[in-house]
Amino acid sequence: MTETEYQHPLMAAYWKQLDTSFPQVEEVFEDCMAEALSVLTREGLDAYLEAGRVIGKLGRGVEPMLAFLEEWPSTAKAVGEAALPAVMALIWRTQKSPNGRAIAPFLQTLAPVGRRLQSAEQLQHYLDITLDLMERTTGSIHGHHTTFPSPGLPDFLAQAPNLLNQLTLAGLKNWVEYGIRNYGNHPERQKDYFSLQSADSRAVLQRERHGTLLVDVEHKLDLYLRGLWQDGDQLVPYSTAFDEIRKPIPYYDRLGIRLPDVFDDWISPLPPGGGGVGGEGERISGIDRYRAVLAHIVGHRRWSEAQIADNWSPFQRMAVEFFEDCRIETLLIREYPGLRRLFLALHPKPIEGACNPETTSCLRHRMAMLSRALLDPDHGYSDAALNDFAARFHAVMEAGESSTEEIAALALSYVAKTRRQSDQFARVHFDDTVVEYRDDNRQLWKFIESGDEEEAFDEKRKIEPGEEIQGLPPRHYPEWDYASQTYRPDWASVYAALHPSGQAADIDKLLAKHGALAKRLKKMLDLLKPQDKVRIRYQEEGSELDLDVAIRSLIDFKGGATPDPRINMSHRTDGRDIAVMLLLDLSESLNEKAAGSDQTILELSQEAVSLLAWAIDKLGDPFAIAGFHSNTRHDVRYLHIKGYSERWNDDVKARLAAMQAGYSTRMGAAMRHAAHYLGARSADKKLMLILTDGMPSDVDTHDDRLLIEDARQAVKELDQQGIFTYCISLDPKADEYVSDIFGRQYTVIDHVERLPERLPQLFMALTK
């Protein structure tokens, strides 16, 4: 290795201070120092070189050192050079753990992270999050010592700048927290999560994002379209989080209006040259940005006509698009003058002369300036052609709505008039020329010949013969994670299907067997029925004299006071309006024999449910029956036995007769799905009866509390939807957990063999 000779004695001293012999470092050293000298103070420079020296001696190769030397000056510029000790502390911690490999990615992304965070405190928070992630995901065997590196850490560090672009630090913390909690013990999944590969990683990211999410304001935007524009269409979000290089632009087609999934508040840049008015540019909220996009699209739908594109050059087409956009916006502003403020705040204000036509293609810049001028009466541009065309544009618009064709002619003559040789240059001036709220204008063009650039966006997807869809697609429900007090988004997949059928006669036989019981029940049912008369008192006119009031009135009258004339009463019928959902746990444990009986719990449940169904049918309340079991969160099965619109007939009985038990009990998901049906009923009272023989559990869940807490959360959700849940538990040990889930709304039936008798009685007592 050769000792480099630096001409400048100072540079040589620095090189000596760095004390390294990596040739790769040597290559960039001068550049790095030049940047460092311009940013760092004298002390900062010493610390920089010292830190570089230390990192070089870590024994991790050249990568970390290179990354540090290149990244630190710009990081220091963003967060201040005083943050160095904190960064070094983290590097030391990492070095001493098995995670040494993560030092390089950490340093490589430090500068973009620093630029995003902009302060030493914020950076400290980021470092804390990183450290936390490292310590909690670094594996150990038998609890002895930390021996395995954290699988997700390098991926996390690589993603950090991207993440911080979309999340606040608090959001990042939540996102990391979720990953640690759910994938702490699963190296491969953890990697997927922290590299943003897995679906729930993206879902949680989406939840924590800053800005206005489309899903949150969709209803408002629907109302906006309908109310202000008498238009309406499907609003389809596209994701802005994962396309880094080519940001999608709003557009619309047959299937709906495509909008970005999130809009941050927009702060328009300060007008150049100070301006002095207010300290900050105008702030446009995310929802208003959505409204601007929608208004623009509505404008196209109302007033634009597709033009044949083949005969025009790309430049000409671009000019036509700019002119047409301005035309419809002028019309929109005519409709709602307040839109001018909104459009102008979002529209860039290109600076005249910012683009040098000698070296750069200025067409975009010219068009953006013109577009600004057409909308903004106080544009202040002095260009003669621009002002001339602005005047011509306004003259055309003065006459009425004009048309796409007419405005296109104007656009073409503008292009012809202002054309320059440099428009063909490869270097294009892009600054301040993108109008954020405009769509991509794909509807403005029709092509007679399909060219190369045509992409088949909306080609119909054909379903291969082999992959025909079996049954309904699953519905996804969230699950409550009590440890973090958050929902896991779209966690459980519920497949709904019709229960297989058996012999209806079996159920009739069961009912015959309980003939005596049925007779007793019938008496109770009859008592339940006529309770629906309500007396209304204090009526001037009514069907009967209310004696109490009449006598009081008479006394008043005899005493010389003004008597109350409302001495009658009448009756009003008050019908039962209860919708019932009976949800049966069909898990494996039902196959066990009931204590002190030679029947299985399943058979007893079958009898009980048959009797109850018969009783409810007699009462005339609308009711549905469904069973559920689960085999991990990916396969929760929800089996329809009776729907609300079905009668209590042989079809239903046949399904009930075929009841079978298997798998586990993921109760929360099944309850949420059942509530989806019950919630849609229009009854006054909604009752969900859950018949179960054990506590919620599933094979993929090791924490017993988790599904219990989830079920408890489901009960709360149902309560908010106005659904009364009631649990009938056949588990003698249920007292330990069932009140945690259902509060006081449960009964434990100890003598399972008495279930057929108890169940209908319970129902009647509940609904009396």
Add this chain to the structure above:
Amino acid sequence: MTDKDQYKVEQEPFYQQQKNEVALYEAAYRNRLPVMVKGPTGCGKSRFVEYMAWKLNKPLITVACNEDMTASDLVGRYLLEANGTRWLDGPLTVAARIGAICYLDEIVEARQDTTVVIHPLTDHRRTLPLDKKGELIHAHPDFQLVISYNPGYQTLMKDLKQSTKQRFTAFDFDYPDAALEAQIVAKETGMDEVVAAKLVKIGGVARNLKGHGLDEGISTRLLVYAAVLIKDGVAPRDACRMALVRPITDDADIRDTLDHAIDATFA
């Protein structure tokens, strides 16, 4: 017995004819046909009836119906007095005796049995039996019955029976078109027409949302309120929020949308 003049409409109410409803009403009145006026709230139903009473120079007795109203509230009742009872005519009976136009506002609000008592008055018989009093009143030749109701509120429980509906000729009212409505607002309040047109525009936005979270759009009456507030010096945006948006909805999304419409309209 009863002072007929107290029911007269003294001053000409402002009413802007929308189509030919004035002539049609006059024809109905000439033949003493009962009239039903339908339409959303605040679109000028009551104003129209008032105007016609003034134009025809007939007394007008208005009864606002509510759900506790009984037949005797319309027809009359015996009052207890220290030395016996005294019969008191109800508004319908008074109208039939003196020959007034009896206007039952929002008739569907009244109990179903109440509406039946008007039946004999509305067909060829033109009589009103007072069964409690044992009297049969033959309606005065000038008597006419007008009812109004708002089909927008229609629920299963509150609808007129066919037998009632088919005793009336009917006018279907709606909010006037934008230009006319702006004129009305301007004339009613003395507001300039440009601002009035903006108010009407906001009204239109809300009317588009009817059925999508709003039961009723913004009525002409509310537009007039807003104009009155603006006339009094209230800033237009505040006046609109106060008079147009806050009264009609509690739904945050709709409120936001309408607020935005106000901002977009009053640039």
